[in-house]
Amino acid sequence: MAAPLTQEVLQSVVDHAMRDVMPRVGGITLLRGGSPPMGELYTVHTAFDGETPVNLSLCANAAAFTHLTQHMMGQEQIAPADLEDAAKEFFNVLCGHVAVELFHVTKVSYRFRIPRFSGGRQLPREQEWQFALNYSGDKDERIQIVQHTGASSDARNKTEI
Amino acid sequence: MMPKKVMIVDDSRMVHLEMLKLLEGSDYEVVSYCCDGESAIEAYRNTQPDVVTMDILMPGMDGLEAARAILDSDPNANIIVVSSLAYDDTIEEASQVGAKGFLYKPFDQETLLAALDKATGTAGAV
16 A cells, blocks of 8 residues: 655655665765765755655765765776766666655655756755755765755756656 | 677766676677767667667667667667666566666676576577
């Protein structure tokens, strides 16, 4: 039987997907909690099309995205363009898992738009946040994933599926 | 035996790199990489690969539309649809288009090779 999509359910789905996908794809084992990322930051975000509005933004420090990129490419030397490509692909896989798990819970199909990548902390105002999950890795990785209403500050031009 | 030719269609270079790594030393050789559907249609004509891995979600023409166009020109094309979204309706749509398989990201070497073998009809061959 289908369940309504509450923020608690969504938070649980996102957390589960992060803990599943990040080690497998990004090679980073996550611990929940810790402070939000600081310093040199990057953000990927997307919007889901479904019954309930879902907008996810993932903001992480350079260490997180660098290690993720190195793991995905299987090499230490990476270029800035590699980091963006890896971040978007990782987020694509994460959001795919979120969408599938949302379907299992709610029996509603969710599709998402092609992830957009930005330098810096490109998040909407905290008043628009519905929840934020913070994670840390064992090599100084810091990640925050936020569910919010409306578009993030850089998500004005969206690419439909 | 000549390796089978693989064409990768995905807007992510990471997927291209990953597949190159996973297919190293196998019976498959990556002969072409395209990052969008439109160039994939052209590249298929020029390369005539034995099998295509086709991402669905790409800017511009999506993978299912590109797969349809390729199959229109070559009904014997072997296309495996690749996606991070493993919905029944997505898989069903891929099948209706004529795809020979579906790969759910992330995948490992064993899963990739099994999908390629199945699509090219070499699965279970002695």
